[in-house]
Amino acid sequence: MLRLEPRAESSEVMSYLSPLLAVVLMLIGGLILFTVLGKNPLEGFRIFFINPVSDLYGVGELLLKATPLMLVAIGLAIGFRANVWNIGAEGQYIMGGVAASAVALYFYESEGFHILILMVVAGCIGGMLWASIPAYLKTRFNTNEILVSLMLVYVAQLAVSWLVHGPMMDPDGFNFPQSRMFEESALLPVLIEDTRLNIAFGFALAALIAGYIFMYRSFLGFQMQVAGNAANAARYAGFSAKRMIWIGLLSGGAMAGIAGMSEVAGPMEQLTEHVSNNYGFAAIIVAFVARLNPVGIFFASLLMALLYLGGEQAQQYMNLPSSISNVFQGMLLMFLLGSDVFINYRLKWGKANG
Amino acid sequence: MDSSLITSILVATIIAGTPLIIVALGQLIAERSGVLNLGAEGMMAMGAVAGFAVTHHTGNPWFGVLAGMAAGMLMSFLFAVVVLTLMGNQVATGLALSIFGVGLSAFIGKPYESEILETVGSIRIPLLADIPVLGPALFDQQILVYFSWALFAGIVWFLFRSRPGLVLRAVGESPAAAHSIGYHVISIRYMATLFGGAMAGIGGSFLSVFYTPLWVEGMVSGRGWIAIALVVFATWRPFRVLVGAYLFGGVMVAQLFVQGSGLEINIPSQFLSSLPYLATIIVLVIISRDQNTVRLNAPVSLGLPYRPDA
Numbered sequence: 001m002l003r004l005e006p007r008a009e010s011s012e013v014m015s016y017l018s019p020l021l022a023v024v025l026m027l028i029g030g031l032i033l034f035t036v037l038g039k040n041p042l043e044g045f046r047i048f049f050i051n052p053v054s055d056l057y058g059v060g061e062l063l064l065k066a067t068p069l070m071l072v073a074i075g076l077a078i079g080f081r082a083n084v085w086n087i088g089a090e091g092q093y094i095m096g097g098v099a100a101s102a103v104a105l106y107f108y109e110s111e112g113f114h115i116l117i118l119m120v121v122a123g124c125i126g127g128m129l130w131a132s133i134p135a136y137l138k139t140r141f142n143t144n145e146i147l148v149s150l151m152l153v154y155v156a157q158l159a160v161s162w163l164v165h166g167p168m169m170d171p172d173g174f175n176f177p178q179s180r181m182f183e184e185s186a187l188l189p190v191l192i193e194d195t196r197l198n199i200a201f202g203f204a205l206a207a208l209i210a211g212y213i214f215m216y217r218s219f220l221g222f223q224m225q226v227a228g229n230a231a232n233a234a235r236y237a238g239f240s241a242k243r244m245i246w247i248g249l250l251s252g253g254a255m256a257g258i259a260g261m262s263e264v265a266g267p268m269e270q271l272t273e274h275v276s277n278n279y280g281f282a283a284i285i286v287a288f289v290a291r292l293n294p295v296g297i298f299f300a301s302l303l304m305a306l307l308y309l310g311g312e313q314a315q316q317y318m319n320l321p322s323s324i325s326n327v328f329q330g331m332l333l334m335f336l337l338g339s340d341v342f343i344n345y346r347l348k349w350g351k352a353n354g
Numbered sequence: 355m356d357s358s359l360i361t362s363i364l365v366a367t368i369i370a371g372t373p374l375i376i377v378a379l380g381q382l383i384a385e386r387s388g389v390l391n392l393g394a395e396g397m398m399a400m401g402a403v404a405g406f407a408v409t410h411h412t413g414n415p416w417f418g419v420l421a422g423m424a425a426g427m428l429m430s431f432l433f434a435v436v437v438l439t440l441m442g443n444q445v446a447t448g449l450a451l452s453i454f455g456v457g458l459s460a461f462i463g464k465p466y467e468s469e470i471l472e473t474v475g476s477i478r479i480p481l482l483a484d485i486p487v488l489g490p491a492l493f494d495q496q497i498l499v500y501f502s503w504a505l506f507a508g509i510v511w512f513l514f515r516s517r518p519g520l521v522l523r524a525v526g527e528s529p530a531a532a533h534s535i536g537y538h539v540i541s542i543r544y545m546a547t548l549f550g551g552a553m554a555g556i557g558g559s560f561l562s563v564f565y566t567p568l569w570v571e572g573m574v575s576g577r578g579w580i581a582i583a584l585v586v587f588a589t590w591r592p593f594r595v596l597v598g599a600y601l602f603g604g605v606m607v608a609q610l611f612v613q614g615s616g617l618e619i620n621i622p623s624q625f626l627s628s629l630p631y632l633a634t635i636i637v638l639v640i641i642s643r644d645q646n647t648v649r650l651n652a653p654v655s656l657g658l659p660y661r662p663d664a
Contacts, residue, residue, distance in 0.1 A: 004440075006661075085445060137635070143642045146392070146445070147583045151631040154576045162624035281453050288446060321464035323571070326457020333450040334432065341440035 004345040014343045019289050022336035029331045039318055047317050052309035060195025065305035068259035070204035070297055072283035074211040075255025077292040079248025082224035086252040088149025090280025091156035092127040096257025097264045098160055099126025101179055101271035104186035115185050119261055127257020128250050135249035139242040161273050168271060179271040188265045200262030207255060212294040256280060285333045304329060357487050363610050364491035368499060371603025373557040375502040377581040378595045379509050380553025385585055387546035388526040388655035392448025393433050395578030396455020397551050398558035400425040403459040405559025406466055406569040415474050418563045419556055426555020427548050429455055434547040438540050441659045460571040471567040498560045510592050522546060526653035529660040539660055583634045587641050589651035605633045
């Protein structure tokens with residue numbers, strides 16, 4: 001009989017192989033899914049995975065979509081490493097977008113580079129403020145940060161809905177629930193001509209590098225790693241658990257807020273109710289698939305972005321709902337968590353000993 | 355406020371609380387066995403879409419509820435395989451299940467977005483329903499409301515009066531001890547998890563088949579998470595789940611109270627809609643302020659993997 005046997009030591013090789021295994025399983029799952037839906041699976045694969053990146057514009061879109069994922073995922077990974085479960089990045093992302101939009105609208109019809117800088121700062125602060133609520137409640141009252149940060153996602157969604165129906169609604173917009181279109185001075189400069197890729201991609205790369213340095217080269221990063229792997233050891237060593245909770249949540253909030261800013265000042269060019277597009281949740285998948293590692297986050301974000309674009313293509317050319325992206329994303333994460341068993345266990349044939 | 359208004363607020367409160375009771379009691383059983391499944395939101399979403407689709411095709415809401423239950427069980431089975439057999443992280447897997455379930459339900463539900471189901475009538479209990487004010491609220495209700503009460507009674511009996519219930523609690527408190535006296539911890543946890551999934555599926559199908567009755571992407575809108583919070587709030591005790599669910603039900607229908615108050619206050623609807631989420635946070639703060647209440651009542655092995663030494 002097939003059975004699991006514990007490994008003497010966790011396998012480092014498997015911890016890198018299991019994400020790849022999960023990707024392969026996801027592709028097989030996709031093959032089955034397309035077949036079940038009565039589509040030619042090979043054609044489906046071409047449309048889903050090749051079509052979106054077959055020209056320069058497509059590659060630009062891929063990097064554009066990957067940008068918020070990289071930003072949010074690196075911020076979350078810092079907390080996740082210390083077992084600080086910030087699940088509400090979606091809400092922090094929205095509040096970052098709201099704060100940045102407020103700046104853009106305040107400076108409406110004025111010029112200057114300071115507007116963009118203020119927008120980035122506002123986005124960052126907006127996200128951090130939203131994340132500071134679960135951080136405060138966790139450190140002060142020991143309230144579960146998963147549930148609090150998640151509840152605040154719904155509150156943020158309702159808040160943005162109220163804002164674009166009320167105070168921030170475009171006065172000349174025929175009552176559509178959206179803000180004014182931002183002026184040129186409140187839009188992020190485009191990086192490559194004929195694409196929509198903007199300099200937020202540069203922010204994302206910088207964030208990944210900064211995250212790498214924090215995680216692997218700073219004492220605080222080391223402390224957070226210890227706290228995540230062995231909470232008791234961290235306590236005996238006198239590392240401040242509260243400080244880690246604050247850093248874990250604020251880093252996620254700050255990055256999510258900047259990501260929200262990059263969306264309103266990038267492809268959206270205004271604030272609407274649909275500012276979020278699930279990036280906050282998708283970034284959780286990215287962080288896990290990437291093993292909370294900055295290099296991994298880079299590639300996992302590209303893969304997730306490709307799944308988003310593939311869904312759009314599948315909608316356009318195969319008459320499938322674009323939410324098929326979520327199905328692929330969910331499969332990826334479930335398969336990853338399942339294949340992680342091989343890090344600590346190996347498959348053996350035969351009976352258990354003794 | 356006249357009495358018909360009070361009645362209609364009571365009716366709405368009870369209906370809004372019912373899916374929370376069903377889902378939270380299911381989670382309570384799973385958590386009492388030591389399994390923390392944060393996937394309730396995803397299981398409810400799958401239950402809602404499966405219930406809606408099957409009711410739409412068969413015209414029979416009972417098949418819908420069964421389909422919702424099956425969908426919830428299927429989802430919780432996935433969860434159980436990953437965390438119980440493959441010993442995955444319960445928090446991460448539960449989150450994954452929520453994200454997956456919400457996404458998959460949006461995908462499956464796309465063709466049904468513009469469909470509407472026939473409203474299912476309530477079941478009136480003669481005589482009792484004639485009691486003024488309370489009668490129509492308590493005894494002229496959807497059948498799943500009665501089901502939620504029966505479920506409550508059944509679970510109280512099971513947990514505290516039956517031998518299998520005792521075993522379930524033992525597994526949650528000390529899986530090693532339960533294993534050493536010959537109980538199969540993993541199988542018991544499988545059953546408890548599947549029960550939690552079944553209830554989440556039924557709760558989801560209640561939303562789409564009886565409550566609204568239509569399917570909209572994201573219609574579960576956090577009720578699965580609120581149910582999980584409710585179990586903590588109730589410190590894993592069924593009666594408090596019942597009370598808490600109706601409190602939340604009342605918050606969810608806050609609009610009715612405002613309209614009924616007759617006051618000309620201009621509160622944005624979004625603010626009223628955010629009340630259940632804010633209430634959840636406040637309740638969690640109150641309950642977790644005193645660490646001992648949570649620590650003394652939480653199943654000791656909650657969220658921890660268990661692997662019997664072979």
